[in-house]
Amino acid sequence: MASERGSSATRWAGVSLADRRSERRALLVEAAFELFGTEGEAAVSVRAVCRSARLHARYFYENFAGTDELLGAVYDQVAAELAERLLAAEAAGQGGDPAAGLRAGIHGVLEFSSADPRRGRVLFTEGRANPVLAARRQATQTALMDAALQQSTQVRPELGSRQARVSAAMFTGAMVELAHQWLSGTLGEDLDAVVEYAASLVMHGDPRC
The missing domain is CATH 1.10.357 (Tetracycline Repressor; domain 2)
Incomplete structure (x- = not known):
């Protein structure tokens, strides 16, 4: 968990809070586009999208209420x-x-x-x-x-x-x-x-x- 926090801190270093959220949202949308467009709706889960975007699940719920x-x-x-x-x-x-x-x-x-x-x-x-x-x-x-x-x-x-x-x-x-x-x-x-x-x-x- 400590290494994840360190990696996240490095990844978003120098980026404003608003820009971080915007970039994370874009990463989640792009990951879902890839999964949905290649494997179909069943492939789009919170876990799969976050894994593809390399983001923690809390960032998913920061932007979306659910996969729909x-x-x-x-x-x-x-x-x-x-x-x-x-x-x-x-x-x-x-x-x-x-x-x-x-x-x-x-x-x-x-x-x-x-x-x-x-x-x-x-x-x-x-x-x-x-x-x-x-x-x-x-x-x-x-x-x-x-x-x-x-x-x-x-x-x-x-x-x-x-x-x-x-x-x-x-x-x-x-x-x-x-x-x-x-x-x-x-x-x-x-x-x-x-x-x-x-x-x-x-x-x-x-x-x-």
């Missing part, structure tokens, strides 16, 4: 990173070509999720029965639907308000399933082809049109 709250923080971090990617896609659509923005958005979600498979597991696949993650995923889908509704009116201005909302709802559900299928490898390896086909379905209802 920690998993929520992991999801929030990955979702925020994805949001940054999608902002760039949205900018592409503001240049007068909403179809380009649509393609960039679909590409952004799929590429971000598969470039690091841990991200896709956090966002779409692992812990689907976890209430904290389920609530966050639902909130993300709602935000995606709002964005899809706005984009739908740009890509297909001939649609009425009800038709646009139906289209946005179908796109949102389809996008989640598309991500599942892309991550599972059932759609092949040609990301550009998948994106083009999906975008054509949204824009025309039939990719041959």
